[in-house]
Amino acid sequence: MISGYLLTILITIVIYAMLAHSLNIITGHAGQISLGHASFFGIGAYTSAMLYTEAGFPFWISVPMAAVAAGIVGAFLGIPCLRVRDDFLAITTMGINFVVEAIFLYLPFFGGAMGIGGINLPRWFGREMTKPEYFILILVVFGLLLVLDRRMGRSWIGLAWASIREDEQAAGAMGVDVVRFKVLAFILGSAIAGLAGGFYAHFLTFIMPQNFGFGQSIVILSMVVFGGIGSRWGPIVGAIILGVLPEVSRPIMEYRILIYGILLLGMMRFQPGGLLGPESILPRILRRSVYGLRGPG
């Protein structure tokens, strides 16, 4: 039997993997940098929490609604982001994160600094779900999202995103509706982050604005970049490694942001494609061992 502590870590990691995956749609696939992804995580968590505690909706409705709400807000916030690019987009999304966090913090409606408590694990078959069951539930949901991502990657939508990431102006000249596909990426990425937020709220049972601040956005971005931006498995591997590290030793937990920062700097210098990027060391070693070929150089 897996211990409760281990399960907590496992569930946290799947939620982080879901977040990294959702940011990867916006930043990796469509090439739009976002420094405010935690805001959609927060919008999902708060939507689910409020619907559950205030309006009395069950988990099975509040969590999908969290995805819908985050997706809608993502679409609206995505629109001003369409007018800016690169470094300006980074600053705009960062600003959005501060605004969203401040709204949760200062509006009494959202519980202020105390946050919202009394959110429980979902019920099924007339009883509350156990932690292992909850773990399997979010794992299955995440698996479905990955299947969907694979399908998207092979579709014209994935191709349109790739062309926008490479060169927006050339993409437009090739018939790609840049605005539509960017908004689509923002909606999908935000909705999945919202979903992760719903799962998070019901697992943690109480939420606070600080969980969804700028620091959290950087943690998510670090996972994506560390694992390999744009690749399907990279962000997941990044979420697992950076998610496990702080649990292995307390000192790492205390200096988490510092260590993430150093890791990011190191990655940018030596492996800009991330661990699983197309030209990085790890895939080369794997290929070599699978095919018995000598890598280039």
Added chain:
Amino acid sequence: MSLLEVRALSKEFGGLRALEGVSFAAEEGEILGIIGPNGAGKTTLFNLISGVYAPSSGEMIFQGESILRLKPHQISRLGIGRTFQIVRPFQNLDVETNVLVALGHRYYPSLWKSSAPYRQPGILEEVHALIERSGLRPYTNQLAKNLPLGFKKRLEIARALALGPRLLLLDEPSAGLRFEESTQLMELIRQVLEQGIGVLLIEHNMQVVMDLCKRIVVLDHGSKIAEGSPEEIRSNPLVIQAYLGKET
């Protein structure tokens, strides 16, 4: 009816007149040369026709319909393909995928259709035919960034042809190419013309322009200063003055 008719087209960038009252018409199966000294407004003209910028005033009629307020993707879907002065292939995608992006113009308008997989036998056949025609076959699975410049330019043309265009805008295709490369590229452009596609060609190499074009428009400081056959242009005093300066 002309394929493309441009009437009194002007563009200002914050008080700077980049283009002023330019009018001309382009016909099907014809290659219209656009020449002029640096800064004459040639690339601005292409950016207006392809919808990158909105004109300050004037009118643009393509196949009988105004394209004045259309976005780049709408204009390209109507059948105006373009290449760029400084090549802009999708660098980290291979040649095949580069062409595929443009073939997708049929699917992008519908969210439902665009969620279908793009690797389908019929579509790949079309892509390979275009790659073959543009002489890119040996590079099919190479990343665009690894191609020599001449082939990047071919790729841009292949990509533009994938739109099934009625009009091609070519922005200095021979710039930066060696003589043989440039000759081969011109051969490709001639083949395009034979299909009845109209071409607007911006070109600095006078040899190329005089060889290919039956009609030439000359721009200088944003205005059209001459239009006519290569012979007429060559002997036009205004054109000579624009290029060589006034005799003092």
